[in-house]
Amino acid sequence: MHDVNAGCAAETFVPLTASAVLVNPVGLHARPSVKLTQCAKGFVAKIEFALAADGPWTDAKSPVKVMRVKAPQGATLHFRVTGPDGEAALAALLTLVHDGFGEA
Amino acid sequence: MTEIHLTGRPASPGLAIGPVTVLTATVANSAAVGDPAQETATLQAAIEAATAEIAELIATVQGEAADILEFQVAMLEDPVLAEGAYDAISGGAAADQAWHSALDAEISGYRSAEDEYFRARAADLIDIRDRVLSRLRGVDAAAKVIGGSVIAGDDISPSTFLAVDWRRGGAIVLAAGSPSSHVAMLARARGAPMVVGLGPLSWNGPTPSFALVDGDAGTVIFEPEPETRRLFEHRMAAANAARAAADAHRAEAACTADGRRIAVLLNVAAPEDLVGLDPAICDGIGLVRTEFLFEASQGSPDEDTQYAVYRRILDWAEGRPVTIRTLDAGGDKPIVGLTVDGESNPFLGLRGIRLSLARPEVFRVQLRALSRAAVHGALKVMLPMITVPSELDRAAVMLDEEFAGLRAKGIACERPPLGIMVEVPAAALRAEDFDAAFYSIGSNDLTQYTTAAARDVGAVADLNDTGNPAVLALIARTVAAGRKRGVEVSLCGDAAADTRLAPALLATGLTMLSVSPIAVARLKTAIARVGS
Numbered sequence: 001m002h003d004v005n006a007g008c009a010a011e012t013f014v015p016l017t018a019s020a021v022l023v024n025p026v027g028l029h030a031r032p033s034v035k036l037t038q039c040a041k042g043f044v045a046k047i048e049f050a051l052a053a054d055g056p057w058t059d060a061k062s063p064v065k066v067m068r069v070k071a072p073q074g075a076t077l078h079f080r081v082t083g084p085d086g087e088a089a090l091a092a093l094l095t096l097v098h099d100g101f102g103e104a
Numbered sequence: 105m106t107e108i109h110l111t112g113r114p115a116s117p118g119l120a121i122g123p124v125t126v127l128t129a130t131v132a133n134s135a136a137v138g139d140p141a142q143e144t145a146t147l148q149a150a151i152e153a154a155t156a157e158i159a160e161l162i163a164t165v166q167g168e169a170a171d172i173l174e175f176q177v178a179m180l181e182d183p184v185l186a187e188g189a190y191d192a193i194s195g196g197a198a199a200d201q202a203w204h205s206a207l208d209a210e211i212s213g214y215r216s217a218e219d220e221y222f223r224a225r226a227a228d229l230i231d232i233r234d235r236v237l238s239r240l241r242g243v244d245a246a247a248k249v250i251g252g253s254v255i256a257g258d259d260i261s262p263s264t265f266l267a268v269d270w271r272r273g274g275a276i277v278l279a280a281g282s283p284s285s286h287v288a289m290l291a292r293a294r295g296a297p298m299v300v301g302l303g304p305l306s307w308n309g310p311t312p313s314f315a316l317v318d319g320d321a322g323t324v325i326f327e328p329e330p331e332t333r334r335l336f337e338h339r340m341a342a343a344n345a346a347r348a349a350a351d352a353h354r355a356e357a358a359c360t361a362d363g364r365r366i367a368v369l370l371n372v373a374a375p376e377d378l379v380g381l382d383p384a385i386c387d388g389i390g391l392v393r394t395e396f397l398f399e400a401s402q403g404s405p406d407e408d409t410q411y412a413v414y415r416r417i418l419d420w421a422e423g424r425p426v427t428i429r430t431l432d433a434g435g436d437k438p439i440v441g442l443t444v445d446g447e448s449n450p451f452l453g454l455r456g457i458r459l460s461l462a463r464p465e466v467f468r469v470q471l472r473a474l475s476r477a478a479v480h481g482a483l484k485v486m487l488p489m490i491t492v493p494s495e496l497d498r499a500a501v502m503l504d505e506e507f508a509g510l511r512a513k514g515i516a517c518e519r520p521p522l523g524i525m526v527e528v529p530a531a532a533l534r535a536e537d538f539d540a541a542f543y544s545i546g547s548n549d550l551t552q553y554t555t556a557a558a559r560d561v562g563a564v565a566d567l568n569d570t571g572n573p574a575v576l577a578l579i580a581r582t583v584a585a586g587r588k589r590g591v592e593v594s595l596c597g598d599a600a601a602d603t604r605l606a607p608a609l610l611a612t613g614l615t616m617l618s619v620s621p622i623a624v625a626r627l628k629t630a631i632a633r634v635g636s
Contacts, residue, residue: 026221030175030228037178063175064184068213070222 013045016086019053019078020093024100028071032101037063039096045083047093053078060093107328108312110305113565114322115283116291116298119340120254120275121333124326126311127257127264137198144190147199150239155180157235176232185210185232200240205440207233212397212405215375216412234267254315254324256305260287270294275317277324279305282562292601293373293620299324301562350625355384358628360610362635368627369427369618371596375413378420381621388424388482390544390618391596392417394431394470398439404466410473418481425482427544427594427618429525430470430499432456432488435549436559442466451558456489456525461498471506478518486544490524490531493538500539523591529554532578535585543586544618547597551575570599571608580612587613594618603630610634 024032040047040060048057051071057080058065071077077097081090137143155177162173179185188206193199207229214226251272255264258279265287268274276291281300291298297319312326316336325332358366369390372378397405397413418426433439434455442463447453460467474485487499500522510517526532527546535543547570552559554575557567569575579595586593594616599605601623609617610631619627 027219029221030225031171034175034178037182059184062182062184063178064182064210067179067222067225070217070219072219 013082013084013086015080015082016090017053017078017080018090018094019076020097022071022073022075022077022097025073027073027075028066028069028077030067033063033066035096035101036093037061037066039092040089042092043081043083043085043089045081045086045089047083047089048080050078050080051075107332108326110277110302110324110326112277112299112302112322112324113283113562114298114319115278115281115288115300116276116296116319118275118295118297118319119336119343120273120297120317120319121336121340122252122254122274122315123250124312124315125250125253125255126305127255127260137196140194140196143193143197143199143202146240147186147189147193147203147236150199150203150236151180151186153239154232154235172228176228179229179232180236200237203236203240204233207236208399212409216405216409218412230267254317256312256315258305265290265296270296275299275315275319277302277305277315277317279303280562282559283565289598289620290373292598293371293377293622295622347625350629354625354628355382356628357387358631360631360635361633364610364615364635366610366614366631367594367616368624368631369425369594369596369616370624371618371620372417375416377621378417381420383420383422383424385621385624386424387616389417389421389426390594390616391486392426392428394429395433395437395439398431398433398442404441404469407469407473407476410470411476414473414477414483415480418477418483421481423481425484427484427486427523427542428474428477429486429488430457430467430474431460434459451552457487457495457499458489458491460487461495464502467499468502468506471503472510474520475503475507475510475517476515478520479516483518483520484523484542485520486523486525486542488525488546489528489549490526490538490540491528492530496522496524496538496540526550526582527553527597529578532582535582536588540591542592542594543582545579545582545593545595545597545614547575547579547595547599550578550597551599554578570597570602571605576608576612579609579614583613592616601627603627606630607634 022028037060047060049060050057051069058069060066079090079093158173158177162170186206188209189202192202192205211226211229214222214229217223251269252274254275254277256277259281260276260278275297278300279302282288283300288298297317299317299319299322302324314327316325316328316333358368360366367387369388370386371391372389373393374396397410414428434443434453435451443459444454454462474483477483487496490496503519503522507517507519521541523542523544524531524538524540525546526535526543527549531538532550548559551570552568555567555569555572557564559568583593593614595609595614596618599609600617601619603626617627
């Protein structure tokens with residue numbers, strides 16, 4: 001019952017989208033992937049990313065799935081965020097990518 | 105403790121010295137499988153324990169090492185990593201096997217990455233896999249085998265072998281086993297000395313801690329006296345010097361003493377075999393086995409994964425010819441989800457091209473990936489276990505169809521030349537009847553089918569001899585058929601690396617031999633002596 005309500009609540013939020021270019025040297029590798037998922041997990045919103053504006057979308061809270069994408073340097077990361085703290089989440093993610101995950 | 109001398113059969117040459125690691129129960133999955141709920145709980149507990157173990161390690165390291173461990177923890181804590189394993193468990197699989205397969209599938213995704221950095225992460229996944237496995241299987245698991253040690257046991261699985269870092273030395277000594285096993289093949293490729301058939305390894309008292317292994321003679325000395333060890337170390341130093349001398353010449357073209365140019369090609373069991381190798385040491389790749397792709401993905405690696413791996417090998421070869429063999433599953437190489445279980449005689453069953461023709465949906469994916477890769481180099485494709493011409497003809501039609509389909513879609517591709525392995529006597533006797541672009545003699549199977557002596561049965565191993573005049577006659581016949589039809593003939597079995605056979609093989613008219621990278625220098629030296 002609880003989960004059903006949560007699902008309905010999530011659906012009432014409009015997905016927010018934005019994109020950023022990966023600047024750090026070896027792309028979305030091990031350390032950046034961990035940082036990205038740690039950041040994403042700090043929010044309740046559903047957070048996904050893709051290498052193209054129309055997907056396919058990957059759960060940004062799963063390091064296993066993020067690593068499977070093997071995003072290279074120079075790739076554009078498209079984010080799609082849905083939830084109550086969506087705006088804050090999107091801002092945090094974009095900052096992280098722009099700053100090269102603190103290692104550029 | 106006094107010295108223990110044991111004599112078995114040599115399976116992979118070389119000398120080694122090191123601490124002993126005893127594999128007490130290599131076949132851990134012989135234990136009864138619990139119900140899915142039990143196995144799920146077992147796997148969960150093992151993952152949690154492994155995670156805690158790594159978390160503890162993090163506290164002791166800094167910098168990059170800590171980053172790598174944090175990455176491993178993040179991966180282990182992600183429930184997605186074990187999803188496939190839990191699915192397999194609910195289907196009745198044991199926890200260790202389910203985990204092993206799920207992680208192998210994940211690992212093959214990394215191995216096929218275009219990007220060097222992501223490919224290198226395969227090692228982290230292997231580490232994660234083995235750490236959890238060692239929790240599931242107990243102290244004897246692969247993760248506990250330290251590189252540089254002498255591994256002693258009844259038998260050893262390929263995955264255990266592959267989990268060990270053989271660059272640090274070490275050897276394998278087995279109570280059972282066979283020089284023709286899959287592991288022996290891998291050991292020869294990696295340069296790890298191996299002795300098999302030592303008989304029961306039962307110790308009176310504590311298990312030995314140290315051993316000297318002579319993979320040339322097939323002998324092992326446990327707990328050597330200081331003097332024995334000193335003499336052995338002396339021999340090892342001399343052997344290393346001789347090998348270094350041979351290695352210095354391994355980039356030179358191979359010629360017999362009477363001036364005949366012999367092409368020396370490489371056998372490759374996995375792309376890792378090529379790491380750090382200079383392509384200048386060979387005239388191309390004579391055999392790329394593709395089974396590793398299928399083992400890792402439970403029978404069906406996708407087209408892009410295969411394409412990426414094939415392309416990498418072609419890139420490595422820098423324009424030299426590369427012969428890739430289509431899937432050769434069955435016989436002694438079962439693949440879960442693909443080969444037939446319970447055949448009364450798998451070597452005479454649905455294997456090689458027979459299996460591929462029976463499973464066209466799998467075969468066609470490989471043919472498409474190969475056609476796409478052919479754009480990137482001099483690719484040739486060969487079919488294993490061909491017995492009658494119609495098998496080659498059917499495969500050729502499929503290749504033409506897949507090539508045409510790709511081209512119609514505007515995808516870059518080329519139609520690679522299609523040749524056959526000659527390993528069934530029926531094909532060797534009538535080689536000229538096959539419309540093949542080349543012949544590649546698979547001496548291992550040709551020998552066992554001609555002598556009716558299995559490669560993996562120790563008791564008849566003496567009969568399994570490529571030097572048998574009947575086998576040599578079939579090889580000579582194939583060479584003559586190739587000459588008549590104007591197509592190349594090569595030999596890519598273990599016999600090519602057996603330097604004692606070099607004169608007999610070259611006497612059949614062969615001019616192309618394909619061997620493991622480790623055997624290149626030795627073979628070139630042996631060739632130089634032929635005809636003198």
